[in-house]
Amino acid sequence: MRLLDFLFPERRNSAAIARDRLKIVLAHERASRDAPDFLPDLQKDLLDVVGRYIEIRDDMLRVNLARSGETSLLEINVELDGAAIKPVKNGGGKTRPAPAAIVVAKPDPGSHPPWVKPG
Amino acid sequence: MSAKVIVLTSGKGGVGKTTSAAAIAAGLALRGHRTVVIDFDVGLRNLDLVMGCERRVVFDFINVINGDAKLNQALIKDRRNDNLFIFPTSQTRDKEALKRDGVERVLDELRTSFDYIICDSPAGIEHGAITALYFADTAIIVTNPEVSSVRDSDRIIGILASKSRRAEKNMDPVEVHLLLTRYAPGRVEKGEMLTIEDVKEILSIPMVGVVPESESVLRASNTGTPVVFDEGSPAGQAYLDAVARLLGEERELRFLKPGRRSLFRSLFGRA
Ligand SMILES: Nc1ncnc2c1ncn2[C@@H]1O[C@H](COP(=O)(O)OP(=O)(O)O)[C@@H](O)[C@H]1O
Ligand SMILES: [Mg+2]
Numbered sequence A: 001m002r003l004l005d006f007l008f009p010e011r012r013n014s015a016a017i018a019r020d021r022l023k024i025v026l027a028h029e030r031a032s033r034d035a036p037d038f039l040p041d042l043q044k045d046l047l048d049v050v051g052r053y054i055e056i057r058d059d060m061l062r063v064n065l066a067r068s069g070e071t072s073l074l075e076i077n078v079e080l081d082g083a084a085i086k087p088v089k090n091g092g093g094k095t096r097p098a099p100a101a102i103v104v105a106k107p108d109p110g111s112h113p114p115w116v117k118p119g
Numbered sequence B: 001m002s003a004k005v006i007v008l009t010s011g012k013g014g015v016g017k018t019t020s021a022a023a024i025a026a027g028l029a030l031r032g033h034r035t036v037v038i039d040f041d042v043g044l045r046n047l048d049l050v051m052g053c054e055r056r057v058v059f060d061f062i063n064v065i066n067g068d069a070k071l072n073q074a075l076i077k078d079r080r081n082d083n084l085f086i087f088p089t090s091q092t093r094d095k096e097a098l099k100r101d102g103v104e105r106v107l108d109e110l111r112t113s114f115d116y117i118i119c120d121s122p123a124g125i126e127h128g129a130i131t132a133l134y135f136a137d138t139a140i141i142v143t144n145p146e147v148s149s150v151r152d153s154d155r156i157i158g159i160l161a162s163k164s165r166r167a168e169k170n171m172d173p174v175e176v177h178l179l180l181t182r183y184a185p186g187r188v189e190k191g192e193m194l195t196i197e198d199v200k201e202i203l204s205i206p207m208v209g210v211v212p213e214s215e216s217v218l219r220a221s222n223t224g225t226p227v228v229f230d231e232g233s234p235a236g237q238a239y240l241d242a243v244a245r246l247l248g249e250e251r252e253l254r255f256l257k258p259g260r261r262s263l264f265r266s267l268f269g270r271a
Helices: A002-007 A014-033 A038-051 B017-030 B047-051 B061-065 B100-111 B127-134 B147-163 B185-189 B196-203 B215-223 B234-246 B261-268
Strands: A061-068 A071-078 B004-009 B035-039 B084-087 B116-120 B138-143 B175-183 B207-212
Touching: A014 A061, A014 B147, A014 B196, A038 A061, B004 B017, B004 B127, B017 B035, B017 B047, B017 B084, B017 B116, B017 B138, B017 B175, B017 B215, B017 B234, B035 B047, B047 B084, B047 B215, B061 B100, B100 B116, B100 B127, B116 B127, B127 B147, B138 B147, B138 B196, B147 B175, B147 B196, B175 B196, B196 B207, B207 B234, B215 B234
Parallel strands: B004 B116, B004 B138, B035 B084, B035 B116, B138 B175, B175 B207
Antiparallel strands: A061 A071
């Protein structure tokens, strides 16, 4: 309906909306797909450090690298809901042994974000 | 030996893979290349209908993979073109029947006597689709100008780059081409459909063809004739152009303007 579109331009161009939505979702999905190999190790180290201060389960810490055009964003999410704070002695200088089993999901080109999953 | 394996894949179903596989295989045959088109859509088997040879199927791909039939017992020679052969699939429900080593053996045998091996992939990103693309040298990503099709195409491009044989063996990557089908210029003009440029920019792979939405495609499948044999069909012409580009020739894109009847419609009416 050309005439209507002309009179009400904001009704127009659902194709442009489709294009913009696709660009955003695909930027996200591609970043997950091409997640670099160091993410699992980073996750492991972070769990180690955070774990000195807080009782934390493997699945409470997530690492993601998002890329959009020129910028990259390293996201580290630590879920603290209900986590117990550990009594800290001298700043907790001792290294806790790494959590027993962290199985890292290979970045499947599927829709899952590359959250490192517990085994 | 030097046969090229070309897969038509998309992720999403119903976008025109089978139509395109039939048209491109027939187009390559028309250009004098010995071509076989294989149906990888185990369980559904539609290529035989689209190619018009459904009543001549005796043995199929799975029979050959399992060693129950010889290749030359299963290949169906096209009645319209001597260079064209159809390799139908089975209607078994057992999708795992498509074993990778069996497929490899059959492809290796086909390589010795064909120039082009066209693989018509099932939809999805499961076993069947992965098997269909695994051995490809070239992939034609069949895409409709529509959000879910474009997104699924992007995923398939990612899978080709990571899970194909060429990727796993660190060979030169699979050559990927975009084939935009069911393109409706009238709707694009009205801002209702993604433009060619949109899709090209989003997927950023080279374009091998744009096939317009065309009534002749349904007519062709009704009669079991690959649409390139219909000389009056814009879709058929667009597929022949795509074949020429695959062969390395330069062709301008055609059929990008709405037909005459839709000028009135695009002003006042619906598509
Ligand atoms: N260019 C086109 N114009 C009109 N209809 C088309 C076109 N391409 C495909 N179709 C129709 O779309 C439907 C799905 O096509 P098909 O080739 O079976 O898709 P797929 O193999 O990807 O599932 C069929 O009914 C086919 O006739
Ligand atoms: Mg199909």
